[in-house]
Amino acid sequence: MARVISDATQAAAELSAAVDQATSMVFFGGAGVSTASGIPDFRSEDGLYHQRFKYPPEEMLSHGFYATHTEEFFDFYRTRMIALGAKPNQAHFKLAELERAGKLTAVVTQNIDGLHQAAGSKNVLELHGSVHCNVCQRCGRVYSAEWVMGTEGAPRCPECGGAIKPDVVLYGESLDERVLTASVEAISKADLLVIGGTSLVVYPAAGLVNYFNGSKLVIVNKQPTPQDASADLVCACDIAKAFDF
Numbered sequence: 001m002a003r004v005i006s007d008a009t010q011a012a013a014e015l016s017a018a019v020d021q022a023t024s025m026v027f028f029g030g031a032g033v034s035t036a037s038g039i040p041d042f043r044s045e046d047g048l049y050h051q052r053f054k055y056p057p058e059e060m061l062s063h064g065f066y067a068t069h070t071e072e073f074f075d076f077y078r079t080r081m082i083a084l085g086a087k088p089n090q091a092h093f094k095l096a097e098l099e100r101a102g103k104l105t106a107v108v109t110q111n112i113d114g115l116h117q118a119a120g121s122k123n124v125l126e127l128h129g130s131v132h133c134n135v136c137q138r139c140g141r142v143y144s145a146e147w148v149m150g151t152e153g154a155p156r157c158p159e160c161g162g163a164i165k166p167d168v169v170l171y172g173e174s175l176d177e178r179v180l181t182a183s184v185e186a187i188s189k190a191d192l193l194v195i196g197g198t199s200l201v202v203y204p205a206a207g208l209v210n211y212f213n214g215s216k217l218v219i220v221n222k223q224p225t226p227q228d229a230s231a232d233l234v235c236a237c238d239i240a241k242a243f244d245f
Contacts, residue, residue, distance in 0.1 A: 011237050024105050025103050025191075026108060026186050026190040027108070029195075029197050030196070060076045090241070093120070094244070112128050112168050128175070136157035148166070184211050192214060195209065195227065220237070
């Protein structure tokens with residue numbers, strides 16, 4: 001039975017102790033890591049799925065919608081998916097620090113905002129891609145999120161005129177097998193897995209937790225998750241505060 005801690009200061013102390021005892025830590029994170037930096041998530045009370053749009057967000061973020069309503073897709077993508085003003089929070093910075101110290105071997109993230117890299121993390125496995133990579137479907141040139149924000153309608157490649165597609169996994173698309181394989185390998189070799197800011201309901205990403213064979217599982221999430229009963233420690237508090245150690 002997992003111990004549940006709701007006090008952020010105590011959670012930080014317990015998490016710090018778990019990290020000290022570990023030799024190979026992996027962090028598996030979701031939208032809650034980014035909400036602490038002011039980026040809206042999808043499923044919470046104030047998330048995108050509870051806001052009214054002309055089309056449901058799930059539809060607008062599908063491959064089919066990108067293909068058939070490209071301009072409307074990019075209108076939504078620019079205003080709701082790219083957050084260039086967001087900055088890394090304490091959780092991002094602490095994870096980068098732990099990697100530099102040789103404690104953390106990988107960050108496996110469902111987020112597409114690039115904030116882990118902005119904080120200094122190097123081995124970041126982005127399950128759902130990144131808004132910072134937008135690829136010409138004809139010639140393969142890559143364009144930044146800043147470049148996309150400076151365009152209107154459906155952007156075209158200035159070099160060849162090809163259509164631009166964000167390198168993010170849309171509904172109806174498969175995850176990158178190389179990223180999946182690397183994530184499975186990292187998690188299976190870890191002795192400490194810290195899951196943070198994710199409800200663990202989005203598959204296949206949530207299924208990666210099943211590959212963990214290590215000695216300690218810690219979950220840092222404000223709301224309960226399906227894996228809470230399997231965890232050694234559950235920190236039901238703000239993730240940025242839990243990583244303030």
